Each structure stands twice: as structure tokens, then as C-alpha cells.
Amino acid sequence: xxxxxxxxxxxxxxxxxxxxxxxxxxxxxxxxxxxxxxxxxxxxxxxxxxxxxxxxxxxxxxxxxxxxxxxxxxxxxxxxxxxxxxxxxxxxxxxxxxxxxxxxxxxxxxxxxxxxxxxxxxxxxxxxxxxxxxxxxxxxxxxxxxxxxxxxxxxxxxxxxxxxxxxxxxxxxxxxxxxxxxxxxxxxxxxxxxxxxxxxxxxxxxxxxxxxxxxxxxxx
Amino acid sequence: xxxxxxxxxxxxxxxxxxxxxxxxxxxxxxxxxxxxxxxxxxxxxxxxxxxxxxxxxxxxxxxxxxxxxxxxxxxxxxxxxxxxxxxxxxxxxxxxxxxxxxxxxxxxxxxxxxxxxxxxxxxxxxxxxxxxxxxxxxxxxxxxxxxxxxxxxxxxxxxxxxxxxxxxxxxxxxxxxxxxxxxxxxxxxxxxxxxxxxxxxxxxxxxxxxxxxxxxxxxx
DNA sequence: ATTTAATCTACGTGAAACACGGAGGAGGTT
DNA sequence: AACCTCCTCCGTGTTTCACGTAGATTAAAT
Numbered sequence: 001x002x003x004x005x006x007x008x009x010x011x012x013x014x015x016x017x018x019x020x021x022x023x024x025x026x027x028x029x030x031x032x033x034x035x036x037x038x039x040x041x042x043x044x045x046x047x048x049x050x051x052x053x054x055x056x057x058x059x060x061x062x063x064x065x066x067x068x069x070x071x072x073x074x075x076x077x078x079x080x081x082x083x084x085x086x087x088x089x090x091x092x093x094x095x096x097x098x099x100x101x102x103x104x105x106x107x108x109x110x111x112x113x114x115x116x117x118x119x120x121x122x123x124x125x126x127x128x129x130x131x132x133x134x135x136x137x138x139x140x141x142x143x144x145x146x147x148x149x150x151x152x153x154x155x156x157x158x159x160x161x162x163x164x165x166x167x168x169x170x171x172x173x174x175x176x177x178x179x180x181x182x183x184x185x186x187x188x189x190x191x192x193x194x195x196x197x198x199x200x201x202x203x204x205x206x207x208x209x210x211x212x213x214x215x216x217x218x219x220x
Numbered sequence: 221x222x223x224x225x226x227x228x229x230x231x232x233x234x235x236x237x238x239x240x241x242x243x244x245x246x247x248x249x250x251x252x253x254x255x256x257x258x259x260x261x262x263x264x265x266x267x268x269x270x271x272x273x274x275x276x277x278x279x280x281x282x283x284x285x286x287x288x289x290x291x292x293x294x295x296x297x298x299x300x301x302x303x304x305x306x307x308x309x310x311x312x313x314x315x316x317x318x319x320x321x322x323x324x325x326x327x328x329x330x331x332x333x334x335x336x337x338x339x340x341x342x343x344x345x346x347x348x349x350x351x352x353x354x355x356x357x358x359x360x361x362x363x364x365x366x367x368x369x370x371x372x373x374x375x376x377x378x379x380x381x382x383x384x385x386x387x388x389x390x391x392x393x394x395x396x397x398x399x400x401x402x403x404x405x406x407x408x409x410x411x412x413x414x415x416x417x418x419x420x421x422x423x424x425x426x427x428x429x430x431x432x433x434x435x436x437x438x439x440x
Numbered sequence: 441a442t443t444t445a446a447t448c449t450a451c452g453t454g455a456a457a458c459a460c461g462g463a464g465g466a467g468g469t470t
Numbered sequence: 471a472a473c474c475t476c477c478t479c480c481g482t483g484t485t486t487c488a489c490g491t492a493g494a495t496t497a498a499a500t
Contacts, residue, residue, distance in 0.1 A: 013306065013327035015334060019239015022246075022331070086233065087440060107233035111242070114235060159447065172424035175486065186485090187450050194488075195447095206392035209429040210440055220307060220430055379476060395457065407479050410458075415476095 004031040005122045008045060010068070011057040011084070012037045020055070023111040030118055039063035043071075051079060052122055056101075058085040058092070064216045066092075066099050073100035080121050087214060088131055103127040158199060163217065165192040169205065170212035224251040225342045228265060230285070231277040231304070232257045240275070243331040250338055259283035263291075271299060272342055276321075278305040278312070284436050286312075286319045293320035300341050307434060308351055310359045323347040378419060383437065385412040389425065390432035 007024070009032055011017050021032050034049055036042040038060060054072060058065040069081045082103040083096045093104050102121045105114065106129045117127040128136065158166065168178045175193075179186045202208050212218045227244070229252055231237050237255050244250050254269055256262040258280060274292060278285040289301045302323040303316045313324050322341045325334065326349045337347040348356065378386065388398045395413075399406045422428050432438045 014330050015243075015304075015325075015327045016236060016239060018331040019236060019243055022242035023235075023239055026242075084235075105235075107235045110234050111238045161448065170426055172426035174424070184448085185450055187452095188448075190487075191450070192448085193486095197488095204392035204394070205425045206390055206429045209426045210433070213430070213433070213440060220433060381477065404477085405479055406456090407481095408477075411479075412477085413457095414459075 002029070004029055005053060005118060006031055006033045006049075006051045007053045007055060007118065008033060008042070008049070008051040009035040009055050010037070010039075010042050010060065010065070011035075011055075012060050013057075016057075020114070023114065024118075026111070027115045027118075030115065039068050042068065046076065046079075050076060053118055054079055054081045055118075056081055056083050058083055058087065058096070059214070059216055061216065066095050066101075066215075069096065069099040069101050080124075082117060082121050082127070088135055089214065090135055092214065093128075093132055093135060104132050105129040106131050158196060162192050162196050162199075165189060166196050166208065166212060167217050169193065170209045170218045222249065224249055225273060225338060226251055226253045226271045227273050227275060227338065228253060228262070228269070228271040229255040229275050230257070230259075230262050230280065230288070231255075231275075232280050233277075236277075240334070243334065244338075246331075247335045247338075250335065259288050262288065266296065270296060273338055274299055274301045275338075276301055276303050278303055278307065278316070279434065279436050281436060286315050286321075289316065289319040289321050300344075302337060302341050302347070308355055309434070310355055312434070313348075313352055313355060314359070324352050325349040326351050378416060382412050382416050382419075385409060386416050386428065386432060387437050389413060390429045390438045 007030060009017050009020060011020070014037065017035050017037070021035070024030050024032055033051055034045050036045055042054075056065040056068055060068070065083055065085070069083070072079055072081055080102045081100060082105065083101045084105050084107060085092065085096075086107050088106050096104050103117050103126055105117055105127070108131065109117075109129045113129060117129070120127040164182070165178060168181065173181070175186050175189045178189045182189070197203065197208070200208075200211060202211060209218075213220050227250060229237050229240060231240075234257065237257070241252050241255070244252055253271055254265050256265055262274075276285040276288055280288070285303055285305075289303070292299055292301055300322045301320060302325065303321045304325050304327060305312065305316075306327050308326050316324050323337050323346055325337055325347070328351065329337075329349045333349060337349070340347040384402070385398060388401065393401070395406050395409045398409045402409075417423065417428070420428075420431060422431060429438075433440050
């Protein structure tokens with residue numbers, strides 16, 4: 001008999017994990033060998049088990065799915081990562097792929113598509129759910145029009161201080177409150193904020209909050 | 221043979237629906253008779269089918285699970301509503317119960333708990349997942365200490381104009397932009413904003429954005 | 441050892457936003 | 471007619487934003 005495709009499932013909601021496991025039980029060629037609810041748990045598992053495919057939810061407490069993907073690519077390049085997400089923002093998808101993900105599926109897919117995706121990725125191909133590939137195409141077309149080449153994007157990463165301020169801002173603290181907390185001048189807080197906005201290409205606090213939520217910097 | 225508990229499942233992500241359906245197939249006493257991905261679809265179904273229990277995701281496009289619950293209570297009081305949510309905010313839970321939900325489960329539960337919950341609710345009892353009941357208890361204790369009686373909460377509902385402004389603010393438009401869009405003065409925009417904050421007991425734009433996301437007023 | 445780059449810190453200025461309070465008019469209810 | 475809600479708008483003082491500038495520290499590169 002053929003070797004089954006071995007999968008580890010990572011999602012912070014047990015109900016979702018149970019559901020997906022249950023779905024995949026119907027697929028004879030796929031075997032969920034283990035599961036994790038956080039990055040820490042996952043890395044613990046990987047000390048003993050190496051799956052063929054890792055199914056990662058993007059939004060995890062602590063380390064985001066995308067960050068995990070980067071680490072996996074570096075430490076265990078033979079493991080193929082498939083991202084499962086509720087969000088289909090362009091930047092999101094782009095960052096996931098840049099991090100080395102082989103597939104990106106929106107949660108609005110059916111079980112058949114999930115199984116197909118796993119099989120394709122296992123073969124070494126890439127797989128995107130319909131909505132996701134639409135967005136990639138649109139983005140490509142748009143970039144072609146505006147003359148921006150793929151990959152010329154923001155590679156900016158926030159410094160730890162900036163991340164700290166981003167978090168506090170998104171949590172709803174005012175500048176004076178943040179200044180007091182961190183024992184720095186209000187102007188400094190403003191400076192950091194400005195830099196953050198510039199780096200992330202964000203224009204409003206609203207966008208900043210959304211960014212923080214999507215990247216699991218704060219809880220919703 | 222005993223009549224099965226008939227369930228309709230409402231969630232906007234098909235993968236989640238498929239997963240839960242698959243889980244519930246193992247429970248002989250429960251039957252998922254139909255499913256919907258939006259409020260509109262659900263009400264269409266309810267014209268022909270009346271389930272015993274409705275499993276509702278809180279965050280749905282268009283009408284939130286809580287709003288749906290209210291309508292269900294009014295139109296079909298015999299149907300029992302169970303809320304399934306990723307969020308366990310106090311206000312959230314409180315509003316769901318006030319709307320008439322019989323249960324509130326965090327998605328971080330296992331399949332066994334889900335089945336138990338359905339059975340309990342079907343018997344006419346209420347059911348809350350562990351984390352949820354913790355929050356209810358804490359809230360109760362806190363209110364007892366501060367002397368606020370249960371139910372004395374905000375019952376404020378936003379006017380349509382306010383909702384319109386809330387949406388634009390959360391989407392990231394500045395006051396002048398909103399004023400121009402709606403052809404009103406900037407001061408008026410500010411007034412609406414102030415009223416919204418007062419009604420929702422929010423203090424910052426960050427909170428406002430989060431509120432808008434949780435209540436599906438904007439997309440993340 | 442010197443240069444270079446990155447980071448954290450801070451300020452000045454004018455425009456925009458916020459908090460607080462007041463108020464008039466349109467439209468519906470009692 | 472009196473009442474209420476909602477939408478509209480303003481005054482005033484404080485805070486934040488946008489944009490530019492810049493000193494201090496530190497780490498990496500040559």
C-alpha cells in the first residue's frame with residue numbers, strides 16, 4: 001500500500017481542528033499524525049515527527065502562521081506549508097508566499113478542495129483557493145499597470161520598540177499614556193508612530209489597528 | 221427509534237461547516253438537516269424547515285449572529301439558538317444572551333463538548349463552554365462589587381446615520397473625507413463620532429475599529 | 441580605528457482631530 | 471401643543487498628526 005500523506009494540523013481552535021480531522025478521515029490517502037494549538041506546541045512536536053505537510057492557521061496566539069512558515073522553511077525545508085486563513089488581503093497572501101508557503105486557502109472552501117490542495121502540495125505543486133488566486137491575479141495586473149515589479153514591496157520590519165508602541169496604540173492607549181508607560185517624551189511616541197506608519201504604508205489609526213489584529217500583535 | 225435532534229448550521233466558512241457536520245455525523249442522536257452561510261440564506265431555509273436548534277456563528281456578513289438571534293426569538297420562538305464564537309468578550313456574551321441565545325460556545329471546544337451542548341440545549345437547558353461561564357461569573361462578581369445590577373447596561377442602538385459614520389471611520393477615512401462624502405460639516409461628523417463613542421462606551425478609535433470588526437460593520 | 445548604518449530619542453510648526461458643552465430645526469408621537 | 475429623537479452645526483481649549491530636522495548610542499563593516 002502507498003504511504004499516506006502525513007499532515008500536522010495547527011489551529012488555536014480545537015473545534016476547527018476536530019472538524020478538519022474529521023473531514024480528512026474520509027480521505028484514505030491522508031493521515032493527520034498530530035496537531036498543535038500554538039507555535040510552541042508545534043515546535044515541540046517537530047522534534048520527534050516530521051510531517052509531509054503542515055496545515056497552518058494564519059492567526060495564532062504568540063507567533064503568526066507566517067512567522068512560523070519562515071522558521072519552518074529554514075529549519076525543515078522538506079516540510080511543505082499550507083496556510084489556511086480567514087483573510088484574503090493581498091499583503092497577507094504575498095507575505096505568506098514570500099515566507100515560503102506552498103499554498104494559501106481561504107476558509108471558505110469545501111472539504112473536496114482541501115483534500116485536492118493537500119494532494120497537489122504534496123506533489124510539489126502550489127495550490128490556491130479560487131478567491132485567493134483571483135486576488136493574486138488582480139494584484140499582478142494592478143502592479144503591471146502601475147509599473148511596480150513584484151518583490152519591490154516593503155520589506156521593512158518593525159524594531160522591537162516600534163512593535164511595543166504599535167501594540168499600545170492598537171490597544172487604545174493615547175500618546176500621553178504611552179509616553180508615561182514607557183517613560184519617554186510624547187514627541188518620541190509620535191516619532192515612533194510616524195515611522196511605523198511609513199514602514200507599513202498605513203495612513204490611519206484604523207488601518208494600524210487592523211494590521212495589529214491580522215498580525216496577532218493584539219487580540220480582537 | 222427516537223427522533224433525532226434537528227440542527228441547522230450557519231457559518232460563513234464552508235470548511236468550518238463541513239468540519240462541524242462531519243463531527244456531528246458521529247453523533248447518532250443529532251442530524252444536520254441544512255446549512256446556511258448568511259442570514260438571508262437562513263431565513264430562506266426557515267420558510268420550509270424548522271430545526272430544533274440553530275447553531276449560529278457570531279460574525280456573519282450582513283447581519284450578525286446576535287441580530288439573527290433576536291429575529292429568530294421573535295419569529296420562531298420554538299427554535300433554540302446556540303452561538304458559536306471566536307470571541308469571548310463580556311459584552312458579546314451578554315448581548316447574545318439578552319437576544320435570547322440558549323448557549324454560547326467558544327470555538328476552542330472539542331467535539332464532545334459540542335455534542336453535549338446541543339443535547340443540553342435541546343432539553344431546554346442552557347449551556348456555556350468553560351471559558352464562557354468563567355467570564356459570566358467574573359462579570360457577575362464584578363457587577364456585584366460595583367453595585368451595578370445586571371441588565372442596567374447600555375441598550376443604546378446606533379441610528380442609521382451613526383452607523384454610516386462608524387463604518388467610514390473604521391474603514392480609515394478622516395473627518396474631512398467623511399464630511400465631503402456625506403456633504404455635511406466636519407463638526408457634524410465630530411458630533412456623530414462623539415455620540416457613537418458615548419453610546420458604545422468606547423474611548424478610542426482603536427476600540428471603535430475593533431467594535432466595527434466584531435459586529436461585522438466592516439471587514440478586517 | 442574610523443566610517444557607516446540603524447535605532448531611540450526629541451523638538452518646531454501648522455493642520456487636523458478630540459472633549460465638552462450648547463443649540464436650532466425637521467419630523468414623528470402622545 | 472408639548473415632547474422626543476435625530477441630524478445638523480458651532481466655540482473653545484487640548485491633543486494628535488504630518489513633515490522635517492537632529493543629537494546620542496550602539497553595532498557592524500572596512
